[in-house]
Amino acid sequence: MRQLFHDELEQVATDLVSLAELVSTAISQATTALLEADVQLADQVIEGDKAIDVRRNDLDSRSIDLLARQAPVASDLRTVVASMRMSGDLERMGDLARHVAQVARMRYPERAVPDELRDVFERMGRVGEDIVQRVGAIILSLDLEQAQDIEQVDDQLDELHRDMFTRLAEGAWAHGTTSAVDVALLSRYYERFGDHAVTVARRVVFLVTGEAGAVELPEESERD
Amino acid sequence: MRQLFHDELEQVATDLVSLAELVSTAISQATTALLEADVQLADQVIEGDKAIDVRRNDLDSRSIDLLARQAPVASDLRTVVASMRMSGDLERMGDLARHVAQVARMRYPERAVPDELRDVFERMGRVGEDIVQRVGAIILSLDLEQAQDIEQVDDQLDELHRDMFTRLAEGAWAHGTTSAVDVALLSRYYERFGDHAVTVARRVVFLVTGEAGAVELPEESERD
Numbered sequence: 001m002r003q004l005f006h007d008e009l010e011q012v013a014t015d016l017v018s019l020a021e022l023v024s025t026a027i028s029q030a031t032t033a034l035l036e037a038d039v040q041l042a043d044q045v046i047e048g049d050k051a052i053d054v055r056r057n058d059l060d061s062r063s064i065d066l067l068a069r070q071a072p073v074a075s076d077l078r079t080v081v082a083s084m085r086m087s088g089d090l091e092r093m094g095d096l097a098r099h100v101a102q103v104a105r106m107r108y109p110e111r112a113v114p115d116e117l118r119d120v121f122e123r124m125g126r127v128g129e130d131i132v133q134r135v136g137a138i139i140l141s142l143d144l145e146q147a148q149d150i151e152q153v154d155d156q157l158d159e160l161h162r163d164m165f166t167r168l169a170e171g172a173w174a175h176g177t178t179s180a181v182d183v184a185l186l187s188r189y190y191e192r193f194g195d196h197a198v199t200v201a202r203r204v205v206f207l208v209t210g211e212a213g214a215v216e217l218p219e220e221s222e223r224d
Numbered sequence: 225m226r227q228l229f230h231d232e233l234e235q236v237a238t239d240l241v242s243l244a245e246l247v248s249t250a251i252s253q254a255t256t257a258l259l260e261a262d263v264q265l266a267d268q269v270i271e272g273d274k275a276i277d278v279r280r281n282d283l284d285s286r287s288i289d290l291l292a293r294q295a296p297v298a299s300d301l302r303t304v305v306a307s308m309r310m311s312g313d314l315e316r317m318g319d320l321a322r323h324v325a326q327v328a329r330m331r332y333p334e335r336a337v338p339d340e341l342r343d344v345f346e347r348m349g350r351v352g353e354d355i356v357q358r359v360g361a362i363i364l365s366l367d368l369e370q371a372q373d374i375e376q377v378d379d380q381l382d383e384l385h386r387d388m389f390t391r392l393a394e395g396a397w398a399h400g401t402t403s404a405v406d407v408a409l410l411s412r413y414y415e416r417f418g419d420h421a422v423t424v425a426r427r428v429v430f431l432v433t434g435e436a437g438a439v440e441l442p443e444e445s446e447r448d
Contacts (some may be wrong), residue, residue, distance in 0.1 A: 046359055064305055071295030081308075088312075162425075170402050177397045181408040188409070 005070045009064075012083050013139055015059050020136030024053050024129050027193060031125025033104040034186070035118055037111045038084045043147045045101035052094035052101050056087045062088075075210070086139065089196040089203075093132060096189045096196075103182055112182045114175045117167070120160055124190040124204040127156050138153035138204050147208075150201035157194035229294045231371025232286075237363055239283050243314045244360030246276050248353050250321035251417065257287045257325050258410070259342055263332040269325035275317035279312045287311075299434070306427045310363065313420040313427075318358060320417045328414055336406045341391070344384055348414040351380050357419040362428050367422050371432075374425035381418035385411050 026045050032043035063084045066072070072080055105110050113121050130152045138147050164187040166175065168180050175183075205211070241245050287308045290296070296304055323404035327336050337345050355377045362371050388411040391397065392404055399407075429435070 061265065067291060067305075068297045068301050073292045077288065077292050081291075084305075165405075168227050168398050168401055168405055173401045176394050177392055177401065177404045178394050180401045181392055184405040184408060184414070 005066070005072065005076070005154060008066055008070075008075070011082075012059065012063060012066075015055070016083060016086055016090065016139050016202040017136045019052065019055055019059070019087060020046070020132050020207040023090055023093045023097065024132045024136070026094055027100070027125060027128040027132060030097040030100035030104070031121065032126070033101050035121060037104060037108050038105070039105055039108040042101040042108070042131075046098050046105070049094050049098040059087045061208060062083050072208040075207075078207060081220070082207050086200050086203055089133075089200045090135075093193050093196050095120050096193045097128075099189045100186060103186055104211060107182065112179070112186070114179060115185075117164075117183060120164065121186065121190075124157060124187070125162050127153060127160070128190055131157070131194055132165070135197050135200045138201060142204060142208050144205060144208055147204045149202050150198055154194040154198045161191040163215065229290070229296065229300070232290055232294075232361055233300070233303060233307075236283065236287060236304075237292075239279070240307060240310055240314065240363050241360045243274075243279055243283070243311060244356050245364065246272070247314055247317045248281070248356045248360070251324070251349060251352040251356060254321040254324035254328070255345065255352070256392055258328040258336060259345060259349075260330060261332050261335045263329055266325040266329040266332070270322050270329065273322040275316050276315060277358065280315040284308050299431075302431060302434075304362070306431050307391055310424050312426055314356075314359075317417050317420045319344065320413045321352075323413045324410060327410055331392045331406065336403070336410070338407075339402060341388075341407060344388065345410065345414075347404045347413070348381060348384050351377060351384070352414055352417050356380070359421050359424045362425060366428060366432050368429060371425040371428045374422055378418040378422045381415050385415040 026048055029041050029048075030045045032038060033045060063080050066080055067077075070076075104114070131150060134146065134150055134153065137143075140152070163181060166185060175178055250272055253265050253272075254269045256262060257269060287304050290304055291301075294300075330336070355374060356372065358374055358377065361367075362374070388407060392408060397404055
C-alpha cells in the first residue's frame with residue numbers, strides 16, 4: 001500500500017514536470033509570436049493553454065483522490081498539498097503566457113512592441129523560459145541550492161520590469177498611449193510569471209525543510 | 225469525532241467570512257485612498273494586507289491539520305480542499321487592494337486618477353466592495369442562486385474595465401503616458417479582483433452540486 005502510494009506521488013511529480021515543460025514552450029512561443037507578430041503562433045499558444053488547464057485539473061483530481069484513498073499524514077500530506085498548489089502556480093504561468101500571445105494577436109498585423117524595446121522583451125522571454133525549466137528540474141531533484149537560485153533568476157525579470165517603467169516615464173516615451181499600455185501590461189505579465197516560479201521554488205524548500213513562512217508570492221514591486 | 229470535525233469545518237467557514245470582511249474593508253479604503261490621495265489610508269491598507277496573509281496562512285494550516293487528523297472523504301474532503309482554495313482567492317484579492325493603495329501612495333501628493341475618471345473608479349470600488357461582501361455571504365449560505373448572481377456583478381467590473389481601455393485609446397487620452405499606465409493597471413486590478421470573486425462563487429457551486437468543470441478563473445478579457 002505505501003509503495004503504491006509513493007509510486008502515485010512520484011507520478012504526480014512527473015506530471016508537474018511535464019506541466020512545466022508545456023509552460024516553457026508556451027512562454028517561448030508567446031514571446032516569438034509577440035516579437036514577430038506571428039498570429040498563427042499566438043493562436044497556438046492561446047489554444048494550447050486549454051490543454052494546460054485540463055492537465056492541471058486532472059492532476060488535482062488525482063491528488064484529491066490520493067487524499068481520500070490514502071489519508072496521508074506528515075510529510076506525505078504536505079507533499080500532496082504542495083503539489084496541488086504548484087499545479088496552480090504553473091497553470092497561472094500558462095495563463096500569463098496566453099496573455100502575452102493575446103496582445104500579439106490583438107495588434108496583428110502590427111507589432112505590439114516598438115523596435116527599441118525588442119531586445120528587452122527578447123530577454124524577458126528567455127529568462128521566463130529559463131526560470132520555468134529550472135522549476136521543472138527542482139520539482140524532481142528537490143535540490144535546495146537550485147531552488148534558492150530561482151530568486152536570483154527572478155531578480156533579472158524584476159530589473160527588466162523596473163527598466164521598462166523608466167522608459168515609460170513622462171517625456172521619455174514616443175510611441176503613444178496604446179503602445180505604452182501594451183508594454184506596461186506585457187512587462188507585468190513576465191514579472192508575474194517569475195513571481196510564480198519563485199513561489200514554486202519556495203514550496204519545494206518548504207517541502208524539504210518543513211520550514212513554513214515565506215511560501216507566498218514574493219513581494220511584488222511597488223510599481224505594480 | 226464527526227461532530228467535532230463539523231464544528232471545525234464550520235469554524236473554517238466563519239474564518240473565511242471574516243477574511244472576506246477584511247478584504248472588503250481593504251478594497252473600500254484603497255479606493256478612497258486612491259481618489260482622495262490619502263496616503264495615511266493607503267499605508268493602512270498596505271500594512272493591513274499583512275494581517276490578511278497571516279490569517280490566510282493560519283486558516284490553511286488548520287485545514288491541513290484537519291486533513292491529517294480526520295482524513296475526511298467525499299464531500300467533507302471536497303469542503304476542506306475548496307476552503308484552502310477560497311482562502312487563496314481571498315488573499316489574492318487582498319493583494320489587489322494593496323496594489324491599488326500602492327499606486328495611490330506612489331503618486332502622492334498628486335492624485336493618480338484624472339478627474340474625469342474619478343466616477344469610474346468610484347464605481348469600480350463600490351462594485352468591488354459589493355462583490356466581496358456577497359462572496360462572504362455565499363460562503364455561509366451556500367446559496368446557489370446568490371452564487372450565480374456573482375457573475376452578473378462581475379460583468380459590471382468587466383464592462384468598466386473595457387470602457388477604460390476605450391478611453392485610453394490613441395488620440396482620446398490627454399493625460400500623458402504615466403497616467404495612462406497607472407489607469408490601465410488600476411483598472412486591471414479591479415477586474416482581477418472581480419475574477420477571483422467569481423472563482424470563489426464557482427467553488428461554492430462545485431461544493432454544493434459536486435459538478436466539476438468551470439471552477440477556474442473566468443476567461444479574462446482579450447484586452448489583458
